[in-house]
Amino acid sequence: MLTNPHPSTRGEALARLEEFLPMAGSYGRDRNAVLPGHPNVSRLSAALRSRLITEEEVLRRVLAVHPFPAVEKFVQEVVWRTYWKGWLELRPQVWTNYRERVVWLRQNAPEPVLRRAEEVAAGRSGVAVMDRFARELLTTGYLHNHARMWWASFWIHVERLPWELGADFFFRHLLDADPASNTLSWRWVAGLQTPGKVYLIRRSNLERFADPSWLDDTSGLGRLDDSRVVAVAVEEHADTKVRPLPVVPEELHGPTDALGLWLHDEDGLPERSPLGHLKRPTLMATTLESEADPSMSLVVRAWRARAGADVRVRAESQFQSGAPMEPSAEQPLAESLVQSARLHGCQRLVGLAPAVGPISDQVGGIRRRFEAQGIELVLVRRRWDSALWAWAHRGFFPFWEKVHARLKFQSDPDASIRVL
Ligand SMILES: Cc1cc2nc3c(=O)[nH]c(=O)nc-3n(C[C@H](O)[C@H](O)[C@H](O)COP(=O)(O)OP(=O)(O)OC[C@H]3O[C@@H](n4cnc5c(N)ncnc54)[C@H](O)[C@@H]3O)c2cc1C
Known part of the structure; x- marks a missing residue:
């Protein structure tokens, strides 16, 4: 059992990081299983999102106690967060368009669509496992990454609801609600982030990775049968062209009084x-x-x-x-x-x-x-952000290669990460 599943102070986040350290080495193997209490993941996302602790600090500490190959997957996931931030920073219009679409849909979507969106978000879809995830989100502010993927896919490709309303629901209820990670993950599930790639929920995948306790009520599960889930072709409403990253100084110049x-x-x-x-x-x-x-x-x-x-x-x-x-x-x-x-x-x-x-x-x-x-x-702006965001103009893997080559991840407590 975690001492604190929702660290909300810097002290709690640092303590949680120490508690997670022994698990970091098996994270790559165990992270996808959705278990009660979520013992295999760090639960640091809200603290990271609000910068009670930084990505750089987390990576330094993890690399101080594990060799890089043993924690590569964890390092990569933390770097996903930085990548999404950079991706959106280079395309701020995607955020603006999403917020405008939420307002537009609330005013213009057909009444039955809005009513169904409300039911599903309230945990009344009729698919028991999805409703349990909705209730977990509503009561705790947290969902495991795999559950987020299943739930977003269920919303978009099974319920056929507008992704923007689902993303907005997450944004209002997640403790780690992040404009970049949330919006872009929803876009990724919808098939808008990577051409030709849609994330489809599959009953077989759910049964493989969800603890059986999530599935003891099988009501509605048939709707998730692999053969029944078909991708919706989601329309792109945003301009995704890269814009220059605004130049922001990395230190303060000039007078420091008043x-x-x-x-x-x-x-x-x-x-x-x-x-x-x-x-x-x-x-x-x-x-x-x-x-x-x-x-x-x-x-x-x-x-x-x-x-x-x-x-x-x-x-x-x-x-x-x-x-x-x-x-x-x-x-x-x-x-x-x-x-x-x-x-x-x-x-x-x-x-x-x-x-x-x-x-x-x-x-x-x-x-x-x-x-x-x-x-x-x-x-x-912090140096980490200036340096890394600028590399997010293409997909994650070119970004990761660059980060990997430039940051020189080493298992050395003093110099485990050097930005540039
Ligand atoms: C539809 C959807 C919506 C999401 N919305 C958010 C959000 O609003 N805010 C948010 O922080 N994450 C979001 N994520 C990413 C991910 O689900 C969470 O970061 C992760 O589940 C947080 O749990 P953790 O701290 O235990 O993660 P761990 O598995 O322990 O990972 C460590 C850290 O790496 C980062 N991270 C891990 N996975 C991802 C990922 N896929 N994308 C980006 N960063 C990642 C997080 O900062 C996390 O704290 C979303 C994913 C999906 C599929």
Whole structure:
């Protein structure tokens, strides 16, 4: 039994990583089995997604205790996360198009489609095993990767529902809800990510990898018989052309007095970042809760509140600043940030650049609002992100080859990964 299945602070995430280390060597063999309690996987995704711990830290630690060949699969999975982030960063319009499609579908999809989508999401599809997975997601905020693949495929290719509504359902309920990993995994299951490749749920695969306890109620299972599941031809609505990666500095230049430091949900580790050296900035913490769809799950909100509190306590201690300002949840983000900045006489607001997603969607508005007040907004990006995202212009395997060649994964505690 895991000591903490949902690590929501940095301390808990580091402890979970230590607990997982002995399992990392058998991860390649065991990771696909979907067992109660999910003992074969790290459960670090929410902490990684909110950057309570970084990909680089996880890989360094795993490689410090295992030879690379023994943990190659695990390293590769962590790097998948970086790849998806880079892929979307190079094509931000895919995210925008998906969000627009969700709004459009909610307003325009036929009533029976919307009703069925609600039933399936509520765990009332009639296929007992899929309904158990839906309930697991609703109550815990987590699903095993294989269960996510089955469930997304069930939604798209068996229920024939729009993938965007399924992705939105996941996005509102996963503790690790990530604009890149979630959207692009759904697109991959739908057959939009890799030409000619669709992921089809198969009863035989489910019976092979799901613990029998998931399948003790066989109601509706016949709908998943291998011969009955046929791929839906899903239409592409997005432009997937690569755009230049916006140039974002990797360190802060210029004066460091009268600074505000923006803490947001995209990066919970400011003290170990290019901004870690700042002295006594005014801390301004915002949380996505106020911006998010009000239907965002309560489980997710509670997790984020705990994670956010942890970030604020660490930041206060590292930067020797007073307790962070918490801009009003009632106001638009830009407005409340600008008010806090003015109140504290900040001449610059600095922060870690949010990746493509709901927060970065607001950066343009925040920047304009600040500039109108004569306050500069300066965002910096971690070196890991700048270096690796730029390589995600093609498929995962060319990306992996490059990462593998350039990062020189070694089993050496001091120099296990060198970025570039
Ligand atoms: C339809 C669908 C939706 C998904 N949505 C998300 C999401 O919103 N957020 C998210 O973090 N992951 C998402 N994933 C990827 C994956 O399912 C989760 O990262 C993983 O299940 C998290 O559990 P874990 O931490 O125990 O992973 P582990 O198996 O222990 O893997 C270690 C870490 O590697 C990364 N990782 C592992 N598998 C993948 C993968 N296939 N793609 C990207 N990163 C991976 C995660 O950061 C994970 O924490 C999705 C997958 C599918 C099929």
